[in-house]
Amino acid sequence: MLDELEAGLIALDAGHLRRRRRVVSSPQAARLEVDGKHLLNFCGNDYLGLANDVRLRVAVQAGVEAYGVGSGASHLVCGHQLPHEQLEQQFAAWLGLPAALGFATGYMANLGVITALMGRGDAVFADKLNHASLNDACVLSRADFRRFAHNDLAALEHLLAASTARRKLIAVDAVYSMDGDMAPLPALLALAERYDAWLYVDDAHGFGVLGGGRGSLAHWGLRSPRLIYLATLGKAAGVAGALVAAETAVIEWLINKAHTAIYTTAAPAAIAQAACASLSVMAAEGWRRERLQAHIAQLREGLRASRYALLPSESAIQPIVVSNSEQALRLSQQLWERGIWVAAIRPPTVATARLRVTLSATHETTDVAALLAALLELVGN
Numbered sequence: 400m401l402d403e404l405e406a407g408l409i410a411l412d413a414g415h416l417r418r419r420r421r422v423v424s425s426p427q428a429a430r431l432e433v434d435g436k437h438l439l440n441f442c443g444n445d446y447l448g449l450a451n452d453v454r455l456r457v458a459v460q461a462g463v464e465a466y467g468v469g470s471g472a473s474h475l476v477c478g479h480q481l482p483h484e485q486l487e488q489q490f491a492a493w494l495g496l497p498a499a500l501g502f503a504t505g506y507m508a509n510l511g512v513i514t515a516l517m518g519r520g521d522a523v524f525a526d527k528l529n530h531a532s533l534n535d536a537c538v539l540s541r542a543d544f545r546r547f548a549h550n551d552l553a554a555l556e557h558l559l560a561a562s563t564a565r566r567k568l569i570a571v572d573a574v575y576s577m578d579g580d581m582a583p584l585p586a587l588l589a590l591a592e593r594y595d596a597w598l599y600v601d602d603a604h605g606f607g608v609l610g611g612g613r614g615s616l617a618h619w620g621l622r623s624p625r626l627i628y629l630a631t632l633g634k635a636a637g638v639a640g641a642l643v644a645a646e647t648a649v650i651e652w653l654i655n656k657a658h659t660a661i662y663t664t665a666a667p668a669a670i671a672q673a674a675c676a677s678l679s680v681m682a683a684e685g686w687r688r689e690r691l692q693a694h695i696a697q698l699r700e701g702l703r704a705s706r707y708a709l710l711p712s713e714s715a716i717q718p719i720v721v722s723n724s725e726q727a728l729r730l731s732q733q734l735w736e737r738g739i740w741v742a743a744i745r746p747p748t749v750a751t752a753r754l755r756v757t758l759s760a761t762h763e764t765t766d767v768a769a770l771l772a773a774l775l776e777l778v779g780n
């Protein structure tokens with residue numbers, strides 16, 4: 400087996416697909432210390448700049464003082480502490496949804512929810528560009544797993560019309576993590592209603608950013624008992640964890656059946672305490688979203704007349720599509736040498752290699768200008 404793995408790693412190298420980790424020795428911010436260098440950071444998901452916010456730090460410290468470090472057990476045994484409960488209630492109240500359930504990560508939430516709701520004889524209809532955690536969840540659920548071309552409503556309707564499954568669920572990312580574009584949620588909900596399906600919305604990249612911070616359902620003005628909504632707390636919220644909101648019966652079912660909430664130790668209460676603080680900051684500080692929007696506009700305007708191919712994204716995720724993995728790696732390396740960190744995203748994460756530029760409220764206008772100048776210098780115009 401070792402020989403096989405060694406050969407596999409050599410093949411990854413040859414295809415420019417080998418991944419390596421960099422060690423960051425500073426908090427998340429517009430500038431990171433990496434391998435002794437200070438780099439401008441355009442690859443994180445800390446869209447609002449809360450990952451190192453002083454109020455969240457204080458909340459964690461107070462949480463540790465009050466509840467210690469470890470939660471001691473799973474939620475159903477004795478690990479469900481007051482901050483976990485408060486977080487679920489604060490979140491459901493802010494979004495105006497009936498009930499919510501916390502998970503330790505978004506990945507675990509997707510696995511837990513889909514497998515608890517769907518099984519053999521059911522069918523999941525999933526966008527081709529959905530996050531890997533949703534795809535894994537669908538496979539694990541043993542439901543019939545049908546994927547439709549990205550944002551192709553006609554293809555989805557075709558699949559729904561042909562389905563004889565007992566229970567149907569449409570699963571999408573609200574904002575696509577590697578493309579930055581949005582799912583047409585109103586049209587998807589209309590299809591869910593027409594074909595008696597559930598609509599599962601993974602809002603990892605919309606929560607905190609869209610809809611005054613309340614995310615994609617608020618952005619589109621959607622309410623329906625068919626909706627199951629996932630917000631993750633590791634991106635714009637700057638913490639860790641995830642919350643699922645839906646009708647009370649759905650949440651009660653998940654409390655009883657979602658393995659990734661049941662058979663795992665609850666996240667530290669201090670983390671939930673920080674998440675509560677983050678929700679309050681996100682609700683109160685609209686200027687963070689305004690700053691982010693200004694940076695998005697600045698980047699798009701700055702590359703509009705260039706040879707770079709931006710995707711049609713209005714979100715904090717602004718990918719630049721390149722010809723192949725080698726070019727993506729080379730551009731990323733050249734930016735790195737200029738003190739700028741942009742991740743090269745390659746297959747199998749995406750079908751077409753790209754630089755995934757992400758923007759944050761922590762950036763300054765001059766930071767975005769520095770990125771633009773470096774990109775334009777590299778393309779030669």
Ligand SMILES: *Cc1c(COP(=O)(O)O)cnc(C)c1O
Nearest residue numbers: 504505506530572576603631633
């Ligand atoms: C990041 C992400 C997840 C996973 O969330 P974690 O909390 O990081 O585990 C799920 N879905 C999408 C679309 C994501 O981008």
